Amino acid sequence: MSVLSNSIEQFIKELMEQSGEVSLQRNELAQHFACAPSQINYVLATRFTLDQGYVIVSKRGGGGYIHVRRLECDGENLLYEYACNQIGGQLPKSKAHAMIERLKGENIINEREGNLLRAAVDACAMPMETQGEGLRARMLRDMLTTLITAIDPCEEE
Amino acid sequence: MSVLSNSIEQFIKELMEQSGEVSLQRNELAQHFACAPSQINYVLATRFTLDQGYVIVSKRGGGGYIHVRRLECDGENLLYEYACNQIGGQLPKSKAHAMIERLKGENIINEREGNLLRAAVDACAMPMETQGEGLRARMLRDMLTTLITAIDPCEEE
DNA sequence: CTATTAAGGTCAAAGAAAGTCAAAATAATC
DNA sequence: GATTATTTTGACTTTCTTTGACCTTAATAG
Numbered sequence: 244m245s246v247l248s249n250s251i252e253q254f255i256k257e258l259m260e261q262s263g264e265v266s267l268q269r270n271e272l273a274q275h276f277a278c279a280p281s282q283i284n285y286v287l288a289t290r291f292t293l294d295q296g297y298v299i300v301s302k303r304g305g306g307g308y309i310h311v312r313r314l315e316c317d318g319e320n321l322l323y324e325y326a327c328n329q330i331g332g333q334l335p336k337s338k339a340h341a342m343i344e345r346l347k348g349e350n351i352i353n354e355r356e357g358n359l360l361r362a363a364v365d366a367c368a369m370p371m372e373t374q375g376e377g378l379r380a381r382m383l384r385d386m387l388t389t390l391i392t393a394i395d396p397c398e399e400e
Numbered sequence: 401m402s403v404l405s406n407s408i409e410q411f412i413k414e415l416m417e418q419s420g421e422v423s424l425q426r427n428e429l430a431q432h433f434a435c436a437p438s439q440i441n442y443v444l445a446t447r448f449t450l451d452q453g454y455v456i457v458s459k460r461g462g463g464g465y466i467h468v469r470r471l472e473c474d475g476e477n478l479l480y481e482y483a484c485n486q487i488g489g490q491l492p493k494s495k496a497h498a499m500i501e502r503l504k505g506e507n508i509i510n511e512r513e514g515n516l517l518r519a520a521v522d523a524c525a526m527p528m529e530t531q532g533e534g535l536r537a538r539m540l541r542d543m544l545t546t547l548i549t550a551i552d553p554c555e556e557e
Numbered sequence: 558c559t560a561t562t563a564a565g566g567t568c569a570a571a572g573a574a575a576g577t578c579a580a581a582a583t584a585a586t587c
Numbered sequence: 588g589a590t591t592a593t594t595t596t597g598a599c600t601t602t603c604t605t606t607g608a609c610c611t612t613a614a615t616a617g
Contacts (some may be wrong), residue, residue, distance in 0.1 A: 248594065270573090281578090281597080289594090303572095304604055356513065366539035384523065427565085461612045464565050561614100576600075577598105578598095587589085
């Protein structure tokens with residue numbers, strides 16, 4: 244039962260224990276577990292997904308890194324629900340607009356943020372629609388994800 | 401961190417702290433960081449671009465120098481400038497990022513808004529579309545335009 | 558005026574990460 | 588035992604950084 248991926252997963256989770264985040268060096272970690280570097284990507288891709296409540300940011304090149312952060316977020320969160328469950332491969336504009344309105348109504352985003360989301364969503368309409376909806380879905384999901392990630396809430400005071 | 405370029409970037413920014421400008425000797429600086437002189441050019445070229453709000457003037461030969469100045473700019477004007485003049489038919493991701501950083505630096509948008517813009521801009525990159533850049537340009541322009549329109553400024557904290 | 562010296566500029570190659578993808582190897586399931 | 592799903596690996600790609608060899612420009616000493 245000694246699946247490598249499980250060990251790596253555990254290891255990373257322990258590193259994140261206190262602060263809820265960690266910065267990794269892919270090659271270093273791979274060396275520590277004596278495995279292929281891409282194994283690390285596999286672990287991240289299968290055990291640290293957004294669905295599972297993690298956000299990953301990385302940079303290539305000299306001084307590169309992989310940063311993993313755990314979202315502290317109840318499943319109740321509407322942003323989370325939208326980003327993970329509601330937005331599929333395709334997303335009609337009307338549905339996107341409805342979501343944005345709802346988020347505004349719930350005071351999860353403010354007016355300005357709503358405007359930004361709407362502008363982005365609408366801009367995705369023009370090219371060949373076949374690809375357009377996939378792009379729109381991906382984009383709105385990514386945008387909502389950044390809002391989950393954000394530490395500070397949208398309310399200005 | 402721990403990357404030379406970051407240290408040099410920080411160093412220069414500290415020198416500029418008070419007056420918003422600084423005059424450097426390339427060789428001297430390179431010596432201070434024990435690196436190739438052209439490393440300084442690399443840092444300037446990647447972290448002190450016009451898009452990021454810096455102007456660089458230099459002179460060769462005896463008594464040569466490199467002068468770096470940070471541009472200050474009114475918020476509405478910068479948005480206007482970007483939306484109307486800077487964003488053409490095509491917009492490379494790097495330039496979009498630089499603009500977003502600048503807007504954040506000038507407190508025209510806050511962290512959350514910057515994240516939204518970045519997510520949107522990045523999402524336009526994925527398919528192999530040749531006109532991906534056209535889409536990105538159009539989208540960022542539309543988003544910035546909504547910020548101009550908005551009445552209330554982005555209050556944070 | 559010319560030669561020398563003292564700057565800074567350019568560019569491409571090498572180095573240092575991380576990403577992708579699909580084939581091979583295991584493990585699970587029926 | 589055969590089929591399907593998951594893991595592991597490795598070759599190749601992309602991105603960012605660092606260096607070095609060579610080029611251009613300006614000041615100044617003869």
